[in-house]
Every structure is written in C-alpha cells, then in structure tokens.
Amino acid sequence: MENTPFGVLLWDANMKLIYCSKEAAAKFACTPDDLLYKPINLLQFVHEEDAPAVAALITEIASGRKNHNESLNRNLTKEGAVIYCQWYNSALRDDQGKVVNILSLFQDVTAQVDTQLALKKSQQRLSLAFNSAIDPMWLIRVEGPNAFRFETINHAFTKVTGWTPEQVEGQPIEKIMPESSHELVRRKYNEALTTGKIIDYVEEAQHPSGIKYGEIRVIPIRGESGEPMRILGIANDITEKVHLQKKLDAEHEIRSRQITSAAIKGQESERSKVSRELHDNVNQVLTTVKLYVELCIDQKIDADAILPKCAAYLDNTINEIRHLSKQLSAPSLGSMNFRETLTELIDSLRASTQIDVALEFTKLHFSEMEGELHLTIYRVAQEQITNIIKYAKADRVHISLKENSSLLYFTITDDGIGFDLSQKRQGIGITNMQSRVEILNGHFQIITSPGNGTRLEVEIPVIIEGDVCYAEQTVLNMPSA
Known part of the structure; x- marks a missing residue:
C-alpha cells in the first residue's frame, strides 16, 4: 500500500488509527507515529465548517449502514494549513458481517480545487462584468457553416431590445433577428471567423421594443480543446442619435x-417692383414724349418749345432706368470693395432724403470681403435703408460694421417711429434679409417697438485670411484641394 499515490488509513471498530501510510502522514505534515494508536480529535484534522458532515460520514460507515461513502472536504495539516482532500471510505466486515475495520483512501486535490475556485471566481467576475455592461452584449455559439445560436445575453440586451433570456438563449439567430438582418449578420459573422479580426457594422433591426439602430462589433473567440468557436457581440445603441439626425435633416x-x-418670392417681388416702375414712370414718360414728337411732326404744336421738354423727360427716364439697374445689380468686388459700396449706398440716401446718416467701421482687420459675404451685407443694408425711407420717418440713422473674436457684427439703427414686431406681419424683405444671413450660418435680429426706433443686428462667423474676410460657412463648404 506504500506504492499507491493515495494516502492510506486503516481504523479499528472504535475509530482508532491502526495503520497510516507514509504518503498519508506526509500530506498532514507529520509522521505515522504522530497518528497511530492515539486519540484523534476531529477538529484537529478537519476544518470546523466541514466537521459535522465528516462526522456524519464516519458514523454512517462505522454503524454499518453503508459499506462505502466518499466526500470532498477541507482538512488541516499539523501546522494548520488547509488542504482539500477527496476521501473514499469502505467498511471491512468479519464473517458475521460486523464492521471490524474502516479503510480510508484519500488524495490531496488542493491544486485542482484551487484551479476550479479560481476559474469559478473568474467566471463570476466575467458574468458580473457581462451583465453590468451598459451596452447590449451577447455570446453566439458557432455550430457550423452559417449556423449560429445564441448562448447567452446580458441585462442591457433585454433592456434595449425587449427580448428576455428565456426567449433568446439556445435559439438560432434566425428566430430572434428580423429576416431583413439575416444576410448581413451571417456575412459579418463569417467575416469575423474567417479573418480572425474584430468586425464593425451598423444594423437596423425590429425588436419587441421597436426599431433599433446599433453600431455592432463582433469579436471572434477561438475554442480550446475541441470546443466550438464563439462570437461575442457588442452593440452601441444609436437609436436616439439616428432619430435626432433624421429630425435635423428634416x-x-x-x-x-x-x-x-423666400428667394423666389424675393425675385418675384423685385420683378413686380421693376414692372411697376416701368409702367408707372418710364412707360408714362415715353408715351408722353412719343405723343409730343408726333404732334411736332404733324406741326400741330411749337417744336421749338416742346422738344427741349422731351429731351428733359428722356434724361429723367435714363436716370430712372439707371437707378433701377443699380438696385438690381450686385456690387462687383472687381471694381469696388465693401467700404466703397456701403459708402455709395449711404451717399444715395443722403442725396435723396434729409436723413442724417453716420457710417462707422470699427476694428476691421481686413480691407477686402469675399464675394458672397460682401453681397449679403450689401443687400441687407440696401433693403433696410429702403424700409427706413418708406416707413421709419427717421431723422438719424447709424450704420456700424465691426469684427471681434471671429464674428462680423453689422448693425443699422434708426430713431424712427418703430413698430410692434408681434403685430406686424414679417414681409418678404425681412424674410429675404434673414435668409441671406442664415445661409452663412449667421444670426439675424430686429429690435423695435412703437415710438422707439428700430435696430437691425447681424452676426456672421468669419475667418480672416491675409487681408480678406470670408464667411466661415463659405470656407467650410469649399471643396478640398
């Protein structure tokens, strides 16, 4: 019995140890003489938590109720160290069937138990991390070509999709995922298995909780010792982000x-204005001139008196047409910069009205303005000046253009009669100004009230490169070189 890897103990009917192999004594860090023929205190060699169960097994064998039993319990060495032992106990009987001896074989399995406990703890930690993750996760067992089955899912998977573990675990993916996703999912799973790489993709899927959008990551896990391969899936729920983007797009x-x-209406408004001017002014004057010329030809009136009047009428008509042309045409950066166009606009206001106009340029770190930005400022100024002439009854107007912290500020303030912004319907002119500013990602605002004048404010994000000021939006929209 000394050649067996098991520790061997032989007890008499009174549970006194009458044989102890060297292997058995060594496992308890003592010699056989330390144990033989001496009273044995169970708590001396058995962990106190396991002692009641061990005592019951001893009684079971010693009483003859069982011939064999076995157990796994914690034992104590002579120094008090804890070891795990697997015990196999057998009753030895005489010819009358009376138990005369008990044979115990045991093996130190501490290393195996420690490994199992470490594995169990690792699995518990993994399970805790798996189920504590805020992102949906699932484990897929690979059963063959295009054969994938859910092995487990975490709590977040249930929370996001509405599927419970009882519904999902053990089911092939086709029973859980919508049919529209089958081809995509199989292709991505096979790509991960074939390449051994992490694969990312985006999926839209119908679940019990509704349509969900997810950024999916699948990670291939190679099996060991003949175990099948598995796939770990992780989803980042982007449903809210997708819905928000769709809303923003809409x-x-x-x-x-x-x-x-607004642009079309503005064009139509300008055309109507030109049509009225041509009909009411130019057409009437030309008709009058034509009538005078015909009368002169027929010698029904004094040509010397009438022809100078016709020339004067024609001069006025030419000036009227020139004025309409200037209103319709955009300023040309090739010939005039923003200072010149705004100054010319102010000069025309001063020449045609009694309004006191002040134009101020402050902290401008550029001398030229990119075309679209220039045109926006010019058209806003042109429209607001027209509004002031028509409606404001103002005595003074202050126009300011300044730049600070990558923002261009443009304001037009008058001391006119103002108006109730909540009562007055926003006309096409104001809509056009606002649209032009917002196209450049700018902010447009009118501040007014009855009797308190009107202030127009424009803020446009800008980028200054060299000596030229660009609208930031224009630069962002420029094609890459």
Missing part, C-alpha cells in the same frame, strides 16, 4: 425649402 430640408421659397 428640419434642414424644410428650412432649405423656406429659403428657396
């Missing part, structure tokens, strides 16, 4: 249509 589309509509 709002952008609506805004684009509004801007287009």
Whole structure:
C-alpha cells in the first residue's frame, strides 16, 4: 500500500488509527507515529465548517449502514494549513458481517480545487462584468457553416431590445433577428471567423421594443480543446442619435425649402417692383414724349418749345432706368470693395432724403470681403435703408460694421417711429434679409417697438485670411484641394 499515490488509513471498530501510510502522514505534515494508536480529535484534522458532515460520514460507515461513502472536504495539516482532500471510505466486515475495520483512501486535490475556485471566481467576475455592461452584449455559439445560436445575453440586451433570456438563449439567430438582418449578420459573422479580426457594422433591426439602430462589433473567440468557436457581440445603441439626425435633416430640408421659397418670392417681388416702375414712370414718360414728337411732326404744336421738354423727360427716364439697374445689380468686388459700396449706398440716401446718416467701421482687420459675404451685407443694408425711407420717418440713422473674436457684427439703427414686431406681419424683405444671413450660418435680429426706433443686428462667423474676410460657412463648404 506504500506504492499507491493515495494516502492510506486503516481504523479499528472504535475509530482508532491502526495503520497510516507514509504518503498519508506526509500530506498532514507529520509522521505515522504522530497518528497511530492515539486519540484523534476531529477538529484537529478537519476544518470546523466541514466537521459535522465528516462526522456524519464516519458514523454512517462505522454503524454499518453503508459499506462505502466518499466526500470532498477541507482538512488541516499539523501546522494548520488547509488542504482539500477527496476521501473514499469502505467498511471491512468479519464473517458475521460486523464492521471490524474502516479503510480510508484519500488524495490531496488542493491544486485542482484551487484551479476550479479560481476559474469559478473568474467566471463570476466575467458574468458580473457581462451583465453590468451598459451596452447590449451577447455570446453566439458557432455550430457550423452559417449556423449560429445564441448562448447567452446580458441585462442591457433585454433592456434595449425587449427580448428576455428565456426567449433568446439556445435559439438560432434566425428566430430572434428580423429576416431583413439575416444576410448581413451571417456575412459579418463569417467575416469575423474567417479573418480572425474584430468586425464593425451598423444594423437596423425590429425588436419587441421597436426599431433599433446599433453600431455592432463582433469579436471572434477561438475554442480550446475541441470546443466550438464563439462570437461575442457588442452593440452601441444609436437609436436616439439616428432619430435626432433624421429630425435635423428634416428640419434642414424644410428650412432649405423656406429659403428657396423666400428667394423666389424675393425675385418675384423685385420683378413686380421693376414692372411697376416701368409702367408707372418710364412707360408714362415715353408715351408722353412719343405723343409730343408726333404732334411736332404733324406741326400741330411749337417744336421749338416742346422738344427741349422731351429731351428733359428722356434724361429723367435714363436716370430712372439707371437707378433701377443699380438696385438690381450686385456690387462687383472687381471694381469696388465693401467700404466703397456701403459708402455709395449711404451717399444715395443722403442725396435723396434729409436723413442724417453716420457710417462707422470699427476694428476691421481686413480691407477686402469675399464675394458672397460682401453681397449679403450689401443687400441687407440696401433693403433696410429702403424700409427706413418708406416707413421709419427717421431723422438719424447709424450704420456700424465691426469684427471681434471671429464674428462680423453689422448693425443699422434708426430713431424712427418703430413698430410692434408681434403685430406686424414679417414681409418678404425681412424674410429675404434673414435668409441671406442664415445661409452663412449667421444670426439675424430686429429690435423695435412703437415710438422707439428700430435696430437691425447681424452676426456672421468669419475667418480672416491675409487681408480678406470670408464667411466661415463659405470656407467650410469649399471643396478640398
């Protein structure tokens, strides 16, 4: 019995140890003489938590109720160290069937138990991390070509999709994922298995909780010792982000249509204005001149008196047409910069009205302005000056253009009669000004009230490169070189 790897103990009917192999004594860090023929205190060699169960097993064998039993319990060495032992106990009987001896074979399995406990703890930690993750996670067992089955899911998976573990675990993916996703999911899973790499993709899927959008990551896990391969799936739920983006896209589309509509209305308004001017002024004058010329030809009136009047009428008509042309044409950066165009606009206001106008340029770190930005400032100024002449009854107007912290500030302030912004319907002119500013990602505001004048404020993000000021939005939209 000394050649066996087991420790061997032989007890008499009174549970006194009458044989102890060297292997058995060594496992308890003592010699056989330390144990033989001496009273044994169970708590001396058995962990106190396991002692009641061990005592019951001893009684079971010693009483003859069982011939064999076995147990795994914690034992104590002579120094008090804890070891795990697997015990196999057998009753030895005489010819009358009476138990005369008990044979115990045991093996130190501490290393195996420690490994199992470490593995169990590791699995518990993994399970805790798996189920504590805020992102949905799932484990897929690979059962063959295009054969994938859910092995487990975490709590977040249930929370996001509405699927419970009872519904999902053990099911093939086709029973859980919508049919529209089958081909995509199989292709991505096979790509991960074939390449051994992490694969990312975006998926839209219908679940019990509704349509969900997810950024999916699948990680191949190679099996060991003949175990099948597995795939770990992780999803970042981007449903809210997708819905928000769709909402923003829809709002952008609506805004684009509004801007287009405003631009078309503005064009129609300008055409109507030109039509009225041509009909009411130019056409009437030309008709009068034509009538005078015909009368002169027929010698029905004094040509010397009438022809100078016709020339004067024609001069006025030429000036009227020139004025209409200037209103319709955009300023040319090739010939005039923003200072010149605004100054010319102010000069025309001073020449045609009694309004006191002040134009101020403050802290401008540039001398030229990019075309679209220049045109926006010019058109806003042109429209607001027209509004002031028509409606404001103002005595003084202050126009300011300044730049600070990558923002261009443009204001037009008058001391006129003002108006109730909540009561007055916003006309096409104001809509056009606002649309032009917002196209450049700017902010447009009118501040007014009855009797307190009107202040127009424009803020546009800008970028200054060299000596030229660009609208930031224009630079961002420029194609890459």
